Amino acid sequence: MRLLNRLLMLCMMAALLACGFEFGNQSADDSPVNFAQHIAPIIHQNCMPCHRPGAAGPFPLITYQQVRKKAKTIRKVTQSRYMPPWPADPGYVSFIGEKRLSDRDIRLLSRWVEEGCAPGDTSGLLLPEFLEGSMLGRPDWVIHFREPVPLPGDNKDRFMVVKVPFELPFDTFLRAVEYVPGNRRLVHHTNGHIVHYSKDSKKQPMKGPYYAHRDSFPDMDAAFRSINLLNDDGSYPLLTLSAFNYLPGMSPLTYPDGIGGFKIGRSGAFLLNDQHYGPSVRDTSDYSTLNLFFMDKPPVRPLMETQLGSLGISEIVPRFNIPAGTVRSFHTRAMIRSAISMISVNPHMHLLGTTFKAFAVVPSGDTIPLISIPRWDFRWQYTYVFRKPVIIPAGSVVWAFGTFDNRASNPRNPFSPPRDFNESNSSMKTTDEMFQFIFQYLPYQRGDEHIDLEHHPIAKGVSKTAN
Ligand code: HEC
Structure with missing residues (x-):
């Protein structure tokens, strides 16, 4: 009798437990979705790097109010995977820094909107930290554009070439170059090269002009000549291509020890060859910065x-x-x-x-x-x-x-x-x-x-x- 009771009890407990498990699972999927608990972590990690003041996104997505205001569009652009922008198919090849929401995140966002955008307890929300000035750490040397690039308020995209010349007392090895846009809202992307002048090839490397509109020249040669980039005899200086790149929300590329890196000589320039500014309706300008990170030794395996x-x-x-x-x-x-x-x-x-x-x-x-x-x-x-x-x-x-x-x-x-x-x-x-x-x-x-x-x-x- 006692044994039977015990068995029965055990069975009931097992049933309850099983039931509890089921219930637990369901609650993870079906309990109401709220901002503080479910939505904020998704938005802060995946959207805020671009959607915050001064960054490339057209509006900030940080607080409950800000996200709520855009809730319907957010639902739409995440379902279509228009945002966050990541054009490469991750099923074909998956890359570092993939900007992509999981199916679960997209479902949660969608349910949150359908259920009426509950705030949850937002009092203890922690925001991720964004360093101003560098995503990598403290640079060894910081150089700025020689002068601000004017951006008239004519609501047009602009493609420029910009030259940032430098002179150094000795040859130097760079581990990384980080481009920091002055006007985060308008700088869309850039592709940066390093120009190397030899001792006698250019008498006045620091001389301007420092920028030109790429599209106003018939070819790149003409654009480069217009910013006084070539050697004095008209030949091309040595170039290190794609030493750095910038797109909103992307961290600068850095590689493990022994891979990559560049030598820069005493005189040269950084050339922003594909400086794309988005349209502006107000007259404004861009005054960007380059952070340089040195290394002690010459590059062992420079990238080709x-x-x-x-x-x-x-x-x-x-x-x-x-x-x-x-x-x-x-x-x-x-x-x-x-x-x-x-x-x-x-x-x-x-x-x-x-x-x-x-x-x-x-x-x-x-x-x-x-x-x-x-x-x-x-x-x-x-x-x-x-x-x-x-x-x-x-x-x-x-x-x-x-x-x-x-x-x-x-x-x-x-x-x-x-x-x-x-x-x-x-x-x-x-x-x-x-x-x-x-x-x-x-x-x-x-x-x-x-x-x-x-x-x-x-x-x-x-x-x-x-x-
Ligand atoms: C790499 C930077 C970047 C990231 C990351 C990013 N956005 Fe955007 N977002 C932009 C830019 C730039 C625009 C304006 C250009 C455009 O509409 O395509 C934009 C536009 C939008 C718009 C307006 C679209 C429209 O049709 O009006 C919404 C809504 C939006 N983003 C939501 C999000 C959400 C939600 C996330 C995260 C899941 C996110 N974004 C992540 C850069 C980003």
Whole structure:
């Protein structure tokens, strides 16, 4: 009898427990969603880096009131994955710093809005910290634009070249260059190179002018001449390409010890070659800053860069012509002669671009995925860094494919009605087209496949930053 009772009790307890578990699970999914507990962590981590005062987003998303005010649009733009912006398909290749909400986050946001945007207890909400001035720590040297770049309030996008010259008492090694926009609201992106002058090649490296409108020149040569960038004899100085990049919300690229880095000589310049300013309705200006992080030793394995397609080492097939009213696809390819460790990729197209894909085919026929962008968006041109170096064996072929839409129905088409685009007018003008696949790499060394590219803080003054 007693035994039976006990058994019964145990059974009931088990049933209750089981029931409790079920109930517990359901409560995680079905209990009301509130801002403080569920929504704030998602917004603060994924949206606030750009949606805060002075940053690129058009409005701040920090407090309950601010988020509530935009709740319906937030629901829409997260469901469509328009925000946060991350054009690369993570199912094809997943990169460092991926800006992407989980399905669960998107569901929670949606439910929160449907249920009426409950605040929850917001009294104890902690906000992530954002360092002013640097995402990396304390820089060794800070240099500014030589003069502010004026931005008239005509509500137009602007593409500029900006030169920031320097003179130093001795040769120096740089671990990283961090671009810090002066006008965070308008600076959309930049692609930065280092210009090296030799002792006698340029008598007055510090002389201006310091900026020019890229689109007012027929080609880049003319734009570069206009800012007095070339050597005195008219030849090109040595350039280190893509030493730094900037896009809102992205941390600057830094690599593990022994990888990357640059030497800069006593005289040179930083060249912001693709300085894109968004439209402004007020007259304003930008006075940006470069933070330099030194290293003691010369770079051991400096990154190398190769460019396929427009202005690059490989031909575009078929000929790069996009007649008005058509959709056209192109490819370009290059053979890899000795094994490389690919570190990062940077697809580049302009306003007509719609899809981009790149992969490598190894000699045995296997495919190594590199990047896929199913819906190209001109505004979000990240340099995508692999989580670990991708090894491309000798004899592989790197392929890149791009599709362009030159019909009137493409809302990004810069011309209405559409105009024929011909290879001959391929330039860096935004309204002209480009098809480029740029990648950074190292000659392969054994063990490269195990390098974790993600963890490489520059610990100087600040150990960890929330960015
Ligand atoms: C990398 C920077 C960045 C991140 C991260 C980001 N945004 Fe944005 N957001 C922008 C910029 C820039 C715009 C204005 C341009 C545009 O509308 O495309 C914008 C526009 C918006 C808009 C207005 C869209 C419209 O159609 O009016 C909403 C709503 C929005 N963001 C919500 C979010 C939410 C929610 C998140 C996080 C889940 C987020 N954003 C993350 C930069 C960012």
